[in-house]
Amino acid sequence: xxxxxxxxxxxxxxxxxxxxxxxxxxxxxxxxxxxxxxxxxxxxxxxxxxxxxxxxxxxxxxxxxxxxxxxxxxxxx
Numbered sequence: 001x002x003x004x005x006x007x008x009x010x011x012x013x014x015x016x017x018x019x020x021x022x023x024x025x026x027x028x029x030x031x032x033x034x035x036x037x038x039x040x041x042x043x044x045x046x047x048x049x050x051x052x053x054x055x056x057x058x059x060x061x062x063x064x065x066x067x068x069x070x071x072x073x074x075x076x077x
Contacts, residue, residue, distance in 0.1 A: 028036045035041065044050045 039045055
């Protein structure tokens with residue numbers, strides 16, 4: 001019975017190693033970095049508009065956001 005548990009543990013460890021090895025090639029290659037650095041590829045292409053949107057969102061929600069402000073719900077702060 002102990003041998004079967006040992007085989008199962010070995011099988012589980014092998015499967016875990018194979019799954020973790022699949023994530024090793026994530027990321028941009030060195031020849032693709034110029035394409036990724038373009039303004040159109042950035043998550044926020046217009047920082048002023050994104051800041052205003054975040055201010056309105058977090059003012060209406062009444063919660064503090066990533067830009068360290070909170071509000072009451074009227075959007076006047």
